[in-house]
Amino acid sequence: MSNQLVLFTVIVITLFAVLLAIFLYLVVRKRKDGKWKREVETYKQLYEPVLFRYLAYGDEQVPAPSSSAQHVAMMELLDHFMRVLANGDVKERATALAEMYFVDYLRAQLVHRRLGRRMNALFFIEDFYLRSLVHELEAMYEQKQLTTMEKRQLLKMFALFQHPHVYEYMKQTDESFTQFDYRLILSRMDDRMFAKMVDHFFDWNEKIQYALIDMIGIMQKFAHVSFLRTLLRHEQSEYRIRALKALAEIAFPLDSEQLRIHLHSPVWQERLMALRLCARTRPYELVETMKELVKDRVFSVRSQAAEALLRMPNGLAILEQIAQTSDDRYARDMALEWLERGREND
Amino acid sequence: MIKLAAMFVFFFMIAVILFYTFLLVVSLIQLRRMYELDEWEPYEEMLDVSYTKPVSILVPAYNEEAGIFATVRSLLSIEYPEYEIVVINDGSTDDTLARLKRDFDLIPMKRVIREQLKTKRVRAVYRSRKFSHLFVIDKENGGKADALNAGINFSTYPYVCSIDGDSVIERRAFLKVMKPIVDSDEDVIASGGSVRIANGCDIEKGEVVRIGLSRHPLVIMQVIEYLRAFLMGRIGLSRHNLLLIVSGAFGVFSKQWVIRAGGYAHTVGEDMELVVRLHRLIKETKTNKKIVYVPDPVCWTEAPESMTDLRKQRRRWHRGLFESLWLHRRMWFNPRYGSIGLVSMPYFLLIEFLGPVVELLGYILIIVSLILGDIYIEFAILLFLVSVLYGSLFSMAAILLEEWTVRKFSNVSDVVRLFFYSFTETLWYRPLTVLWRCEGIVDALLKRKGWGEMKRKGVSK
Numbered sequence: 001m002s003n004q005l006v007l008f009t010v011i012v013i014t015l016f017a018v019l020l021a022i023f024l025y026l027v028v029r030k031r032k033d034g035k036w037k038r039e040v041e042t043y044k045q046l047y048e049p050v051l052f053r054y055l056a057y058g059d060e061q062v063p064a065p066s067s068s069a070q071h072v073a074m075m076e077l078l079d080h081f082m083r084v085l086a087n088g089d090v091k092e093r094a095t096a097l098a099e100m101y102f103v104d105y106l107r108a109q110l111v112h113r114r115l116g117r118r119m120n121a122l123f124f125i126e127d128f129y130l131r132s133l134v135h136e137l138e139a140m141y142e143q144k145q146l147t148t149m150e151k152r153q154l155l156k157m158f159a160l161f162q163h164p165h166v167y168e169y170m171k172q173t174d175e176s177f178t179q180f181d182y183r184l185i186l187s188r189m190d191d192r193m194f195a196k197m198v199d200h201f202f203d204w205n206e207k208i209q210y211a212l213i214d215m216i217g218i219m220q221k222f223a224h225v226s227f228l229r230t231l232l233r234h235e236q237s238e239y240r241i242r243a244l245k246a247l248a249e250i251a252f253p254l255d256s257e258q259l260r261i262h263l264h265s266p267v268w269q270e271r272l273m274a275l276r277l278c279a280r281t282r283p284y285e286l287v288e289t290m291k292e293l294v295k296d297r298v299f300s301v302r303s304q305a306a307e308a309l310l311r312m313p314n315g316l317a318i319l320e321q322i323a324q325t326s327d328d329r330y331a332r333d334m335a336l337e338w339l340e341r342g343r344e345n346d
Numbered sequence: 347m348i349k350l351a352a353m354f355v356f357f358f359m360i361a362v363i364l365f366y367t368f369l370l371v372v373s374l375i376q377l378r379r380m381y382e383l384d385e386w387e388p389y390e391e392m393l394d395v396s397y398t399k400p401v402s403i404l405v406p407a408y409n410e411e412a413g414i415f416a417t418v419r420s421l422l423s424i425e426y427p428e429y430e431i432v433v434i435n436d437g438s439t440d441d442t443l444a445r446l447k448r449d450f451d452l453i454p455m456k457r458v459i460r461e462q463l464k465t466k467r468v469r470a471v472y473r474s475r476k477f478s479h480l481f482v483i484d485k486e487n488g489g490k491a492d493a494l495n496a497g498i499n500f501s502t503y504p505y506v507c508s509i510d511g512d513s514v515i516e517r518r519a520f521l522k523v524m525k526p527i528v529d530s531d532e533d534v535i536a537s538g539g540s541v542r543i544a545n546g547c548d549i550e551k552g553e554v555v556r557i558g559l560s561r562h563p564l565v566i567m568q569v570i571e572y573l574r575a576f577l578m579g580r581i582g583l584s585r586h587n588l589l590l591i592v593s594g595a596f597g598v599f600s601k602q603w604v605i606r607a608g609g610y611a612h613t614v615g616e617d618m619e620l621v622v623r624l625h626r627l628i629k630e631t632k633t634n635k636k637i638v639y640v641p642d643p644v645c646w647t648e649a650p651e652s653m654t655d656l657r658k659q660r661r662r663w664h665r666g667l668f669e670s671l672w673l674h675r676r677m678w679f680n681p682r683y684g685s686i687g688l689v690s691m692p693y694f695l696l697i698e699f700l701g702p703v704v705e706l707l708g709y710i711l712i713i714v715s716l717i718l719g720d721i722y723i724e725f726a727i728l729l730f731l732v733s734v735l736y737g738s739l740f741s742m743a744a745i746l747l748e749e750w751t752v753r754k755f756s757n758v759s760d761v762v763r764l765f766f767y768s769f770t771e772t773l774w775y776r777p778l779t780v781l782w783r784c785e786g787i788v789d790a791l792l793k794r795k796g797w798g799e800m801k802r803k804g805v806s807k
Contacts, residue, residue, distance in 0.1 A: 005724055012731045012739075019742050023765050026749045030758050116383035123387040178531040184391060207531075218396040299460050333458045340456045 036069060043073035054097070055081050055090045064101055071105050075124065082127060091129070098128040110136055115147060122153045131161055141169070148176045155181075160188040167196070170208065182211035187219065198224055210242055217246025225252050232258065237267045244273035251280040263289050268298040275301065279308040287312060294335065295328040302330060306338040316342055348711065348718075352725040355708040359732045362697050366740055369582030370747070376581050377641065377751035389521040393427055398528055400428035401520060401598060402501030404508045406493035408436045411445050413512030413648075418450070420552025421509070422477055426520040430479045434497045437466075437487025446482050450474040455481075463495040463609035471500065491610035498601060498609060507598040508617070512648050513541075514549055515596065519643035523598050526638050535635045536624060538589075538597035539643035540576045542754075543569050547646060554646055559760040564656060566767045567775040568649045574744035577641060577752065584639035588690040590621055590670075596645035603627070603635070613673065615666025622674050625686045641752065657782045664699070664786025671695055672790075702783040708733055709777055730772075737776040741768035 051074070053060040065071045078094055102124070109121035110133075125133055140146065141154045155173070158166045170185070186194065197204070197212060204212070213231065216224045231243040244262060247254060254277060262274035263286065275293060278286060293305035309318050319342065322335035392398045403421055407414050414433070421431050435443045446452060452472035459468065466488035474480035485496050494508055505527070509515065519539055526534045546560030546569075560566060583589045597617065607623045610616045621637060628635045650656040671678075671694060678695060680687035708729050715722035715729075745764045748754070755761055 002724065005728055008728065008731060012735055015735070015739055019739065019746065022746050022750075023742070026746060027758060027762065030749070030761065034758070114381060115379045116381050120382070120384045120387070123384055127387075178529060180397065180528050180531060183397060303458075330458075337456055337458045 039069045040073045040076070043070050044077055047074055047077055051077050051081065055085060055093050058089070058093055062097060062101075071102070075102065079124070079127065095129050098124075098130055099132055102128075103130065103132060106130070106133060107136055110140060115149070118150060119153065122150065122157065126153070126157050126160060129160070134161060134163065138165075152177070152181050152184075155185050156188055159185045159193070162190055162193055166193065167200075170204075177207065179207045179211045179214075182208050183215055183218075186211055186215045191221075191223070194221065195223065198227055201227070210238070213239070213242040213246050217249030220250055222250065222252075225250065228252075229254075232262070237265075237270055240265075241267070241269045241273050244270065244277055248273060248277040248280050252277075253281040253283070256283045256285045259283060259286060260289060263293065268296070268301055271296065271301050272298075272304050275304040275308045279304070279311045282312055284312065287318065291318070291322065294322060294331040295326070302334045303338075306334045309335075310338045310342045348714065348722060348725065351707065352711050352715070352729055355704055355711060355729060356732055358704050359708070359736050362701065363732075363735055363740075365693070365697065366578070370578050370740070370743060372585050373578050373581040374747060374751070376585060377577070377747065381751055386518075389518065389525060392521045392525060392528060393425070398427050398521075399505050399524065399532075400430075400503040401426065401505045401507055401524065402497070402503040402601070403429060403431045404494055404497035404501065404506055405431065405433045406436055406490050406497065406508070406510075407433055407438060407442050408487070408490070408493070409438045409440045409442060410512060411438075411441045414442055414445060415449050416514065416549070416552050417509065417512060418446070418480070418552075420514045422480065423517060423552060424515060424520050425517045426524075428503075429520070430481060430501070430503065431477075432497045432500055433480075433482045434493040435482060435484045436490070436493040437485065443482070443484055447472070450480055450482075451476045452482055457500065459499050461499050462605050463499055465492050465496040465499065468496060468500075489612055491612045491616040494616070495609040498604060501601065504601055505598055506601045506604065507596070509596060509645070510647060513596070514544060514552055514554060514646045516554060516644050516646075519596070519645060520598075522643035523596070523640055526640060527598065527600075530636070532600065533634060533636055534638050535600040535603045535628075536597060536621065536637040538580075538637075538639050539645055540572075540641055541596055541645050541647055542572055542576075543649040544646035545649050545651065549646065557754050557756065559755065559757075559763060560651075562651055563767065564653070564775075565649050565651055566763065567771065568656075570741050570745060570764060570768045570771070571779075573748050574741050576639075577747055578740070578744050580639040581641055583690070583693075584637075586685065586689075587636050587638075588685055588693075589637050589639055590618060590625070590686075590690050590694055596643070599624075611673075613666060613669045614662055615670050618666065619670040619673060622670055622677070625690075626674065626677065626683065629683045629686065644754075653778075657785075660779055660782040661786040661789055664702075664783040665790045667694065667699055668787065668790040671699060699787075702780045703787065705733070705736070705776070705780045706784050709780070733776070734772045737772040738769055741771050744768070 047062075050060055050062055054062050055078075062074075065074050078098065082091065082094055106121045106125060109117050112118050112121070122137075124130075125137070137154055137157060140150070141158075146154075151173075155166070155169055158169060163169075166185075166189075186197065189197065194215075197208075198216075201209060201212060213228070215221070216228060225247070228243040228246055231239045234240060240262065259274055259277065262270050263278075265271050265274070271293060275290065278290060287309070290305050290308050294302055294309070296302050296305065306319065306322075309315050309322075312318060316339065319335040319339045323332050323339060326332050326335065405414075405417060405421070410417075418431060418433060433446060435446070452474055454470055455473045457471050459471070466486040468483055468485045470484045472482040472484070474482075481500070483496055483500055485493065488496075497508075498506055505524070507520070507523075523537050523539045526537050543560070543565060544554070545562065545565045546558045547554050548556040548558065559569065580589060599620075603624060604610075604620065607620065607627050609620075611619050611623070613619045624637060650659055671691070674691070677683045677687045678691050680691075683691070712726045712729050712733075715726035742765060745761070745768050749761050755764075
């Protein structure tokens, strides 16, 4: 046999051997892991009644966990109870317990070399509101090799802890942050902090601005309605569209002359959002305009107009009339569809 | 002559092996980073309606009376804030529609359908009285692509997901598959999950209650094949936006983009063809949109258990691959389409499509060399070894990758069996599928049509 062939044979066999070795390692690990999981389960059963009494009534001493299986068992249980028993007292007691027993464990996890572990620690700190680890979080945020995933999570937590540096941090965020991220960050701020964000609205980048407008609507922040109304006069249509959408979420009754301007906008998304607001606030003076919009050239505007009409006090009658007498076939179809939907709900 | 051919096969395979190794390494790094990450925490926030995009789930059904109930049932219990289910009965000749009517208490409804994609005539639309987010479209038969297009026309939400008539989706799979879309402010326009084989698992009321492994060798080999394709192949390709397949069995698409691309086309592999077209559209409109694969969300599907069905399936798949590639031949090696033209298309053409031909040549050469004996024996050994590397070794590596990162199998014995079956791949399973895929090429060249339907028995209890 030629030398090359021998060499190649050796390579293939070596690779086989390597795979086999990894396989054996993984099988052994799987067995160990199974054992460890059973151990955790046993501890969970052991801790469950104690932990429950502590969280629900606060009249029990919880023994300190010593092994890692005990740590994990107790953390999983706490997490579970937090979800099912979520009220103020339970949360406070859970936080107190976590502060007492898990801070060191979590501190070690925060610098674990595996991203998954570090993230889990961050989630836990957030869920249990462990403010005592704020310094570690700050240090973590300053690290160069931080992944985007961690960065997003950390900023959310700074917002939740109403950290004074949040504004600076948010100014430094890069392109990888999306509107969705900003929404989640904003959703965690208290009213004071949020108001400060709104005050400096035009200093922020576009994504933060849009997220701010959306969050005013989603979180029903009535205090900022007047700000939304100033945006309605802005020349950039995206601001107007989003402001209308937020007002629709809040169901704020805009005066009909103002609303009429938006219903006649050349931008169809603006007409759509104005109609959505009509559906929520039922401005009877605008029925004729809405009837016109059932004939709009954009499908979703037609559909939204029909829905807005349906919400009027005599909505069914109006739609009935359109369905029978309109000169526009699409308008008639749309009226019929919403008539049926309206009757279903009766 | 034989030497030349043997050398060609050898170096072709070595080149492919190097490419696979690259994909394997990329996947390994990706998966290990997320190892042990909490399964639920990253998705919790997506349950809030205000943040998450609603999805229309499309279920095309043609003669699926056995499996349709379980599929719809599993979809009704998924964890997602806002969605609708649209079953499209594509002119079934069995009792699919009657079954749906009875099981879900359907009544006819009036709905303005915006015909953005041309389809066969829709006979009626129904809504369920039991579940307000379940709808059924009854239309004339026009094939799967046509059914999906009808579903897109009817759907009200900005994202659509197509699901095969006989598959079961994990409850949280939608949250997971939608996450990249939401996270990226909709820069991701298509996102696909993993497909795994349901045979051998316990499925009750549309939910996988225990993940197990079938006793059937043919099924075990397919499990290995799927793991290899999804875990090893797609992660690597997705990482570099090179993905050309978002599985038809489970993928979410931006409706707006699908419509812009012209909807599903009437090809055998309509899922792949659509993704290629989307890539093309992205490049041609010079936008920065992406198509991604998410390894975790799992859709369970029934695999064929008989040789005949498997053969039909593979021939069809390969013909579908050819059609998609052929339709878009302008993209081959075309720098205008960037990495898709220069890497993905050549990869699918040379490795996925023509690979089996080279492999077949390799097997033939092995046999010929053995017959000729003498110095030719060396060629036989060489080619056999490289085939083992190409087939068995990578499959074994895929199993290890699974166990090292995702770890869906809870039993040690399942992993052991998978590992040893993957060891035998080169000896029997690989040659068989190679042969079937080559038959698919012949079919494609002869333009043979027809579906080769598989008789389903339903995966659910």
